[in-house]
Amino acid sequence: MLKLLLPGLQLLRQALGRQMRLLPVVVMFGLMSAVLEGTGIGLIIPMLSIIGGQKDPTGLGGLSALFQQIGSSMDDRQRMMAIAACILALITLKNIIAFANTALTNFVYGKAGHAIRSALADQLLKIGYPFFLQESPGRLLNIISNESWRASDAIQTVLAAIVNASASIILLTFLLLLSWQMTLCVAVGLILVQVAHAGLSASLKMPSRNVTSFNNELASTMLHLVHAGRLIRIFGQEAREKAVFDGASNAVRKAGFILQTRQGALPPLTEVLHSALFLAVVVSAWAWGVSFPIIVAFVVLLYRLQPHVRALQQAWSQVQGWSGSLEEVRWLLDSSDKPRPPTGDAPAEGLNREIRFDRVTFKYPGSAARPVVLHSASFQICHGRSTALIGRSGAGKTTIVNLLCRFVEPDEGEILIDGFPLSRIDPAQWRSRLALASQDLELVDGTILENITYGLHASPAEAEHAARLAEAHEFIETLPHGYKTLVGYRGASLSAGQRQRIALARALVRDPDILILDEATNAMDGLSEAAIVETLKLRAGRRTTIVISHHRSTISFCDDIVILSDGHVRNQTSFTQVASLSMDQLYEHELLGKH
Ligand SMILES: Nc1ncnc2c1ncn2[C@@H]1O[C@H](COP(=O)(O)OP(=O)(O)OP(=O)(O)O)[C@@H](O)[C@H]1O
Helix, strand or coil: CCCCHHHHHHHHHHHHHHHHHEEEHHHHHHHHHHHHHHHHCCCCCHHHHHCCCCCCCCCCCCCHHHHHHCCCCCCCCCCCCCHHHHHHHHHHHHHHHHHHHHHHHHHHHHHHHHHHHHHHHHHHHHHHHHCHCCCCCHHHHHHHHHHHHHHHHHHHHHHHHHHHHHHHHHHHHHHHHHHHHHHHHHHHHHHHHHHHHHHHCCCHHHHHHHHHHHHHHHHHHHHHHHHHHHHHHHHCCCHHHHHHHHHHHHHHHHHHHHHHHHHHHHHHHHHHHHHHHHHHHHHHHHCCCCCCCCHHHHHHHHHHHHHEEEEEEHHHHHHHHCCCHHHHHHHCCCCCCCCCCCCEEEEECCCCEEEEEEEEEEEECCCCCCEEEEEEEEEEEEEEEEEEEEEEECCCCCHHHHHHCCCCCCCEEEEECCCEHHHHHHHHHHCCCCEEEECCCCCCEEEEHHHHCCCCCCCCHHHHHHHHHCCCCHHHCCCCHHHHCEEEEEHHHCCCHHHHHHHHHHCCCCCCCCEEEECCCCCCCCHHHHHHHHHCCCCCCCCEEEEECCCCCCCCCCCCEEEECCCCEEEEEEEHHHCCCCHHHHHHHHHHHHH
């Protein structure tokens, strides 16, 4: 039976880790409480013999004869009282152990649930970034918010199944010792019931997968409603979006109904089958002339065994019903088919000469049909200088940033830092030397101060200095709570230009070796941008700055320029060479460079 619960057990082993050593205690408690229960029930035999006035009832052998002898030296009155006290003591002890086991399984369940959620978070943080470029956020959200809970429930069910299996084994042993013929009859009956049950349970897997997959779609639709509030309203798509959402929600309802109905059919069916088995045993025992006290003890034991067996069968069908959830959680936790995080253990010494892209070719992961977005790109970014990366939309500028930050790795070619391969440098150390301000790098849901000092032990004074450099201090001071103002989810309570200034302050407060600005000021007014350009000029000679922008004014202070077109580096030159050209002419310039 335990083997049947394999999906839950595998996850249990994965989730529990060190807590696995508590499982033998759970099993031992389960066995102990069943032994106490069986013994208490066995004591009914001498009790009934006293009531029936049978000093030595016929047909007693083995365990029943042993029970019959208990207290035989006492007189009936004393014996009756002693046995009653014994039964009460056994029942009390059994329930104390059962309670201890409930507390222990709840503890293990809590630990397992926490371990699963923690492992999922760990996986999401460690996994290679390309994973997020390919996977649907709705699916990931559903796994974390829904399926992980079902997986924890499945673990609790497996724990309860272990306790119930232990109890069933002990109670069956007692039955066997009371009457092997009747026990054989029971065993055959239980096997038949289990076969019927397993057949029906197998039909739960597909509906369970359907529920999971429809839940993924529903989570995606929910995310869309949350994120695309403005889009939906401006294009008047409320009714359409409502219909799409209702469709997704209804699909979950239908799939859930099918699953729950099939699951719901199992308990009544097993109850009928168990009752039939119960009656068949009683009638057969009577026909075989088994003595009355044994029949009663057997029936009571059987009656007590029934809930354990039914709970086991229910656990089986529940785990089948959660198989879709278990598969999803295990899929996310399985690293073997996921992009690996960047590797490398050489220290990041800092930039002294240049970053060199040496014939770098790159294609975003996903389907084989994806186009190559960088074609053998070679250029260099010199230390202590500002380099503008320009090119029309889709030219590959942000892709270069992604490669530089090691979010993705080149398919061919190499990126060299002072001649040393970036792929061999410790990624965390390397990233600590970079700071990125980009239009799609979110603010966190916290105060302005927390956003500026994100992940850094910077003092409020340092944060304020960075905010001044990023032209953010003035507007922050006008807010009622100043630097303690909450920015809301993704900085929703601020304007786009204000968000950009805070993001820029967050990058500047680190005074990074390499500062990357990817369309980082495009929502700002001209005056603010001009002031920021002055700030960036202060880095000259000391630090390296990379600027991506479609605005001529933003790149005006740069020393060098790299011109990209359709993933090809068309030109690299000193900015003074092209200083007189407008942005369009610069793009023309790239075309000239082509011929
Ligand atoms: N996650 C992704 N998966 C697949 N292709 C992508 C992905 N991100 C970008 N691309 C493709 O890579 C190419 C280069 O994109 P990239 O974002 O680097 O351009 P860009 O020069 O920064 O453009 P823009 O100026 O519009 O920001 C584009 O053709 C784009 O469609």
